[in-house]
Amino acid sequence: MSLSKDEILRYSRHLIVPEVGMEGQEKLKAAKVxxxxxxxxxxxxxxxxxxxxxxxxGLVDFDVVDVTNLQRQVIHFTKDVGRPKIESASEKMxxxxxxxxxxxxxxxxxxxxxxxxIKDYDMVVDGTDNFxxxxxxxxxxxxxxxxxxxxxxxxxxxxxxxxxxxGGPCYRCLYPEPPPPGLVPSCxxxxxxxxxxxxxxxxxxxxxxxxxxxxxxxLIGRLxxxxxLGMRFRELKLRKNPECPICGDHRxxxxxxxxxxxxxxxxxxxxxxQEAKVNDAEIEVTEVKEKLDxxxxxxxxxxxxxxxxxxxxxxxxxxxxxGQIGQRLDEFDKSADIVIHCKSGMRxxxxxxxxxxxxxxxxxxxxxxxxxWSDRVDPSVPKY
Amino acid sequence: xxKILIPTPLRQFTGKLDNVxxxxxxxxxxxxxxxxxxxxxxxxxxxxEGKLRSFINVYLNDEDIRYIGKDTAATKExxxxxxxxxxxxxxx
Numbered sequence: 001m002s003l004s005k006d007e008i009l010r011y012s013r014h015l016i017v018p019e020v021g022m023e024g025q026e027k028l029k030a031a032k033v034x035x036x037x038x039x040x041x042x043x044x045x046x047x048x049x050x051x052x053x054x055x056x057x058g059l060v061d062f063d064v065v066d067v068t069n070l071q072r073q074v075i076h077f078t079k080d081v082g083r084p085k086i087e088s089a090s091e092k093m094x095x096x097x098x099x100x101x102x103x104x105x106x107x108x109x110x111x112x113x114x115x116x117x118i119k120d121y122d123m124v125v126d127g128t129d130n131f132x133x134x135x136x137x138x139x140x141x142x143x144x145x146x147x148x149x150x151x152x153x154x155x156x157x158x159x160x161x162x163x164x165x166x167g168g169p170c171y172r173c174l175y176p177e178p179p180p181p182g183l184v185p186s187c188x189x190x191x192x193x194x195x196x197x198x199x200x201x202x203x204x205x206x207x208x209x210x211x212x213x214x215x216x217x218x219l220i221g222r223l224x225x226x227x228x229l230g231m232r233f234r235e236l237k238l239r240k241n242p243e244c245p246i247c248g249d250h251r252x253x254x255x256x257x258x259x260x261x262x263x264x265x266x267x268x269x270x271x272x273x274q275e276a277k278v279n280d281a282e283i284e285v286t287e288v289k290e291k292l293d294x295x296x297x298x299x300x301x302x303x304x305x306x307x308x309x310x311x312x313x314x315x316x317x318x319x320x321x322x323g324q325i326g327q328r329l330d331e332f333d334k335s336a337d338i339v340i341h342c343k344s345g346m347r348x349x350x351x352x353x354x355x356x357x358x359x360x361x362x363x364x365x366x367x368x369x370x371x372x373w374s375d376r377v378d379p380s381v382p383k384y
Numbered sequence: 385x386x387k388i389l390i391p392t393p394l395r396q397f398t399g400k401l402d403n404v405x406x407x408x409x410x411x412x413x414x415x416x417x418x419x420x421x422x423x424x425x426x427x428x429x430x431x432x433e434g435k436l437r438s439f440i441n442v443y444l445n446d447e448d449i450r451y452i453g454k455d456t457a458a459t460k461e462x463x464x465x466x467x468x469x470x471x472x473x474x475x476x
Contacts, residue, residue: 040473131472154471155392175470179439190393192473225468230402236446236468323396 001030001055007099011053024213029055029099031212034121036060036109036137038089040197041127041151041204043075048205049125050093050100054212057093058103058121061085068384072194109133111256114140123147123211125204131178132259138163138171139256142246149208151200156193158200158226161219161238162207164247168220173241173248178263196228281352283339283364285372291339292316298337301325303351304370308343312370312381322347325354334360341366341373343384386414386444388465397425411444412455414465429467439470 003011003025014020014028031054035042038061049057063085065076073085080088090102105117109128118124118140126137126148134152141148141164148163150171163170203224210216223236246253291298292315302309302317309319320328322342332338338360342348348365355363366372374381387405390398398404399422406421408414419426429440436442442449443466449457459465 129473131470134472152471153473157392157471159468159471174441175439177438178472179437179470190473223468225466234446234466236443236466237448239448239451241450 001026003029004099007053010097010099014053019215020213024215025053027212027214028053028209032056032058032121033208033212034058034060034118034124035127036124036133037127037129038073038075038085039063039069039127039129040072040153040192041201042089043073044198044201045125045127045205045208046075046089046093047096048202049208050097052205052209053097053099054208055099056101056103056121058105058117059086059089060105060107060109060117061089062106062108072192072197074198109136111136111259114256115144118146119144121146123149123208125149125151125208127151127201127204130263132263132265134171135178135262136256136259139246139253142170143255147211149204149211151204153192153196153200155190156196156228158196158203158228160200160203160207160224160226161222162211165218165220167240169238169240170244170247172246173244174223174238176241176244180264193228196226199226199228281356281364282367284367285377288314288339288341288366288373289377296337298339299332300366301332301338301340301351302370303340303342303347308384311384312374314341314370314373314381317341322351325351329355329358329360332360334358336360336362338363339366340364342369344369344371385461386459386463386465388414388418388467391467391469393469393471394425394428394467397428398422408459410455411442411449411453411457411459411465414459415442415455441468442466443468 151160303322340348406417
């Protein structure tokens with residue numbers, strides 16, 4: 001794939017690097033990379049891969065830009081809030097480099113469409129945010145023999161490696177199974193330093209470009225760990241597991257499976273049923289407000305963390321972080337009328353379960369948490 | 385004796401410490417000493433049957449203990465053990 005005169009000038013600083021040169025730049029132009037997710041990791045990936053001249057970049061995302069994304073997802077601007085991420089991202093990438101071809105897959109990657117989408121690309125760069133999709137991307141890459149440039153982040157820490165190369169380990173070799181839901185918090189629950197995905201995303205971008213150019217020592221069989229607080233990189237050995245169910249000696253997985261189920265999450269069809277089951281244990285924010293106004297004799301427990309309480313709180317709520325509630329049950333009366341809240345209702349549901357299992361009789365979860373309180377009771381309470 | 389590096393998601397179970405040094409001549413002994421000191425951590429890294437959870441890997445220096453004898457791998461002064469949990473964040 002030859003370069004035009006304008007492209008030669010644009011990529012001049014690549015062309016004069018002997019390891020890249022005309023041949024390398026033409027490889028970049030001929031390369032087809034699928035970027036799954038245009039969020040924290042996808043943002044720097046998209047910008048730099050576009051600038052570097054990767055010829056065809058596929059984007060998979062079905063989300064819209066939210067104002068809370070802007071702290072880290074630098075491909076999306078304030079004016080893009082509410083727009084599909086895929087539109088916002090492709091617009092910025094084309095503005096950087098109009099010589100690109102961007103293929104938009106505005107869908108959720110599923111077991112039904114993953115092989116069909118991925119098969120047309122040379123490699124996948126995984127910038128997703130959840131375990132089911134990560135296992136799905138891994139399995140599809142192993143089945144199709146496509147390298148999977150992996151990165152993930154949590155608060156101040158990141159991990160990166162390349163999975164599913166010929167003879168190399170895969171994600172299941174590293175982690176045969178995902179954690180049960182709720183044990184490991186997501187970015188939305190656990191938070192993330194906004195700069196962190198930039199560092200990890202660019203490690204992924206570096207590895208993708210090296211793979212395309214065929215230069216250097218790829219991050220295969222090595223897991224790179226990054227600790228932003230200590231500013232340390234550590235490298236661990238990553239071996240191919242001979243017992244791996246998808247890439248080992250005795251393979252038991254030969255096609256894509258149900259990844260929601262694999263990760264212990266309820267099937268989409270089953271969700272309404274679950275909701276009905278918990279409804280009798282829930283209370284609306286407006287009803288909690290009425291109870292407070294009437295001066296009802298009840299206990300309102302906030303199971304968030306102290307730093308969240310500082311951002312926003314409901315007057316009269318007693319702060320007992322979820323991690324402590326099991327040890328602090330004796331602070332409450334088992335026959336008392338108890339309402340528990342958190343940010344959005346997930347942690348408080350867990351806390352309700354703990355109290356009920358300990359014999360508390362009247363425990364209800366405040367539906368929607370303090371976010372719903374801000375929406376429907378007191379708009380002066382900030383959302384976060 | 386070995387130093388164990390505690391990753392961010394598990395620090396809430398070690399009183400916020402990012403590393404803990406405990407005695408032990410094998411990986412199994414070191415982990416037992418660690419979880420005796422921090423019982424809440426035990427539930428996070430072991431199943432009810434006492435098996436290491438499959439989404440937390442343990443490395444002795446840069447080697448995955450699954451390939452060097454698991455709990456029986458010998459530890460010596462100056463060794464570092466890392467607990468590396470599976471994390472999925474990246475987008476939202």
